[in-house]
Amino acid sequence: MNSLVDEGARPRDVTLARTGAKVAGDPVDPVTGNAAARAIGEPAAPASAPAADGTGKALPRRFRQAHGRRLFRTSAFRLSLIYATLFSALSAATLGFIYWSTRDQIESQVDARLRLETDYLINLFKSGAMPELLEAIQRRNQIDTYGRFYYLGNSESAAGEQVAEDLPIRLKSVRSHTTRNMGDVADLPPGSARAFNPVRVAETQLSNGLKLTIGHEISDEKALLDHTFALVVGATLLTLLFSLIGGLTIGTSVLRRIDSVSRTASEIMSGDLSQRLKVTERDDEFDEIAAKLNQMLGRIEDLIRSMRQVTNNVAHDLRSPLTRLRNRLEVTLLEERDPQNYRAVMGEAIEDADSLIHTFNAMLSIARLEAGLDATQWEAAHIGELAQEVAELYGAVAEVEGLRFEADIAVDPLYHCNRHLIAQALTNLLDNAIKYTRAEDGLVALSVRGDDEAFSIVVGDNGPGIPEHERERVFQRFVRLENERNSPGNGLGLSLVQAVVRLHGAQLELTDNAPGLCVTMRFARKR
C-alpha cells in the first residue's frame, strides 16, 4: 500500500522538482524537500536539456536535408546541371583546342629556327671549312643567349670525341625534333637548376661520320603554355561552378514558387475554398498557371455552393414529407383503431410516398439534364405536331377546369432534339398555367411561331402571374411563391423546363401577360 502511494507520487514530484529548479533557480527544493524525488529529478533535468537541444537542431537540419533533396530533384536544377555540364565540356574543348594549337605553333617555330641554324652550319661544313664550323659552334656556345646548344660529335670514330671535348655542354644523341628535359640530353653540372628545363633537339648526320646536334631550350615557351593550360582548366572549372550556382539559384526560386502554390493548395484541400493562389505582376508562366487554377477554384467553389444549396433544398423538401409520413404512421399506431381507420391512413401514406417518388424523379431528371447526361438519341421532330398533341390533351383538361384554351399552332418546324424532353417541358408549363389560372374568365394559350430556322413555343395565361422581382427566383429548384404554398406541386416544374431548354441551347423568358404570365421558349436551329 505504502509503496504504491510512493510510486504514484514520484512522477508528480519529479515534475515539481524540475519546475522549481528551472523557474526559481533554487538548488534546494522548497516544495517537496523529498530526497527520493530530488535524486530522480536532478539527473533527469540535465538529461532532458540536451535532448531538447538535439531535437531543436535536428529538425531544421532534417528539414534542410529534405529541402536539399527536393532541390536536387527539381527539374530546374536537373536542367541547369545538364546545361552546366554541356557548356563546361564545350568551353573546355574550345580552350583545349586553342591550347594544343598554340603548343603546335610554338614547337614548329622553334623547329624552324633549329632548321635555319642547322642549314647554316651544314653549309659551312659542305664548303669544307671545318675549322670555321668548329669556331662557329664554339662561338655560339659561348654566347648561349637564346638558350641554344650545339654539339658536333662522332657517332663512330674517336675524332668526333676530340672535337667534342672542346664543347662546354655535351649533348647526348637523341631523336630529332623532340622535346626533352635538359638533364636528359645534356651533361650538366650536378644539381643544375636547368636540369628540368625543356629543350627541343635537332640532330643531323654529317657525311664524315660526324653528327651535328642543336638543342633549343624552350623554358619561356613552356611557361607560357603551362600558364595557358592553367587558364583553360580554371576557366572550365569556373564555368562549371557558376552553372551549378545558377542551377541551384533557379531551382530554389522555382521551388519557392511551387512551395507557395502547394501550401495554398494544401490549405484549400483542408477545407478553405476561399483561398486563392498568389498571382504576381511578373505575369510569367507561373502566374499564368496560378490564374488558371484560380479560375478553376472559383468554378469549383460555385459548384460546391450550388450543390450545398441543392442538398439543403433536397433535405428540406424530402425531409418534410418524410416526417409527415412517419408521424402519420406513428400516431396511428399509438392506440387500437378500427380497420377503416387503418385503411384510410395507409392510403394517405401511399399518397405521401407517391409524391416523394415524384419529387425524387423530378430532381433526378433535372440533375441529369444539368450535368448534360442525356444519353437519348436525338432526332428531328415536328414541333408543331408535338405541340398539337399536347394541346389536345390540355385543351380537354382546361375545358374540364372551366378555362378557355387557345392553341395557335400555325407552323410545324422540324427541329433536332429530344422530343420526350420537349414534350415534358411543354406539359410542365401547361400544368402550371392550368393550375394557377383560376379566374372566372380564365384563359390558357399555347402557340408555336417562327420557321425552321428559329421558332418559339409560348405558353400564356391570365392568372395571377409572377411579380417581376420574383421571375428569376422561380427557376431555382423548389422555389414556390408564397401564394402557391398550399397548392400541389414540388416546385421543380420550371427548373426542369429550364434544364431542358438549356440542354437544347435555347432560351427561356418569363414576361408579363398583363394580366398573367407568358413563358416563351426560343429555339434556333443549331449550326
Add this chain to the structure above:
Amino acid sequence: MRILLVEDDVEAAGYLVKGLTESGHVIEHAEDGEIGLQLAVANAYDSMIIDRMLPKRDGLSLIEELRRMGNMTPVLILSALDDVDERVTGLKAGGDDYLTKPYQLSELIARLQALTRRAQTGVQGTVLNVGDLTLDLIRHKVTRSGQNINLQPREFRLLEYLMQHTGQVVTRSMLLENVWDYHFDPQTNVIDVQISRLRGKIDKDFDSPLLHTVRGAGYKLQEAASTVETG
C-alpha cells in the same frame, strides 16, 4: 397465372410474392440470374418478372439467353434505371415491357396481364369487337349498335389499345406510354380527361357502359359491368 420472379432484393421479392399470391397467381422466386435461368428452363411459366441488375447473371443476359434458347415466355423487366434509352436497351434484349422501380403493385399486375394476353392471342384481327362496340382498323371506323361514332385520331388509338386489352386493367402510365409515347407522368391527370371524353362518345348514349374505372389502378373495357375489380 404461373409467374417466375427473379429478384435479388429478398424483402422486395417477399412483398411481390405476397401481393401476386393474394391476387391469385402462383409465383416462384429465384434470387440470382443463374437460378432464374435453371427454373425458367425447367418449368413452363405464363410470364416472368426479371430484375435488371442481378448477381451471377445480369437480367438482360438472362433474357437474351432464354430468347436464344427459343423460350418466348413474356418478360417484364424491373429496373431502377428509368432513362428512355435504358428502356430501349431492355426491350431490345428481348424484354416485353419495362417497369421502373418504385412501382405500384396494381401497375405491375396490369402490365403482366397485358403481356400474357398479348402472348396468348397473338396476331390481332383487323376488326375488334367488345359487345356491340366495333372498331375497324382498316376502315378506321367505330360503331356501336350500328351507330357511327366519330373519334379524333388520338381517341381512336386510345380505344384501339383499350379494346386490344379487353377485360384487363389498363393503367394511366400504360396509356401514356402506348398511346401517346410519353414516358413521364404529367402532374395534371390528362388521361382521366381523355377517358371521360371517350366515355362520352362510346358510352353516354347507350344503356350499358363498357368503359369502367378501376379504383386505384386504371381503366377496363368490358362488356359486363358487374365484374369490376378494385385495385
